Amino acid sequence: MSTVEPIRNLNDLKRLEDVLARQNMRNLLFFTIGTNCGLRISDILALNVEDVKDKNYIQIVEQKTGKSKKFPINSKLKPMFEEYTKGLNLKDPLFKSTFNNRLDRFAAYHILKDACQKVGIEEKVGTHTLRKTFGYHHYRKYKDVALLQKIFNHSSPQITLRYIGIDQDQIDESYTNFIL
Numbered sequence: 620m621s622t623v624e625p626i627r628n629l630n631d632l633k634r635l636e637d638v639l640a641r642q643n644m645r646n647l648l649f650f651t652i653g654t655n656c657g658l659r660i661s662d663i664l665a666l667n668v669e670d671v672k673d674k675n676y677i678q679i680v681e682q683k684t685g686k687s688k689k690f691p692i693n694s695k696l697k698p699m700f701e702e703y704t705k706g707l708n709l710k711d712p713l714f715k716s717t718f719n720n721r722l723d724r725f726a727a728y729h730i731l732k733d734a735c736q737k738v739g740i741e742e743k744v745g746t747h748t749l750r751k752t753f754g755y756h757h758y759r760k761y762k763d764v765a766l767l768q769k770i771f772n773h774s775s776p777q778i779t780l781r782y783i784g785i786d787q788d789q790i791d792e793s794y795t796n797f798i799l
Contacts, residue, residue, distance in 0.1 A: 625752040
């Protein structure tokens with residue numbers, strides 16, 4: 620499995636949201652959850668309508684770690700959930716395929732990959748790109764690696780920085796700015 624990159628450019632994020640919004644609300648919502656909550660794709664796709672409808676928090680047990688996770692639904696996601704869940708059965712999966720099954724990671728990958736191609740993003744992307752994008756921009760905004768380490772359940776700050784691509788950014792910048 621190859622390593623994927625975060626989407627670093629905020630304009631690219633906006634253009635991706637525009638492409639996904641033109642497709643349908645489902646695609647935009649799964650993307651927005653990923654980039655605003657930092658959940659793994661397995662946890663995003665496991666959500667049911669009842670997990671988000673009329674809620675202020677999302678509370679899950681992470682599939683990979685088995686640990687409980689609770690976090691507030693932000694002001695961008697709240698109205699999206701309200702609109703998207705109107706008339707849906709509480710027990711239904713939040714994200715369904717065209718065959719009315721729970722959307723799977725392969726379909727999610729293709730949705731994201733197709734949108735990235737339309738926008739012209741050339742970095743390696745995959746469903747994990749959403750989680751890394753959240754981490755990258757969270758770190759850029761707050762500069763708090765300890766908090767992000769805790770959010771991601773990483774064992775060290777170095778792992779977190781490498782995971783979100785900050786180490787590579789720093790290396791690139793040092794090469795760019797080093798001229799003899």
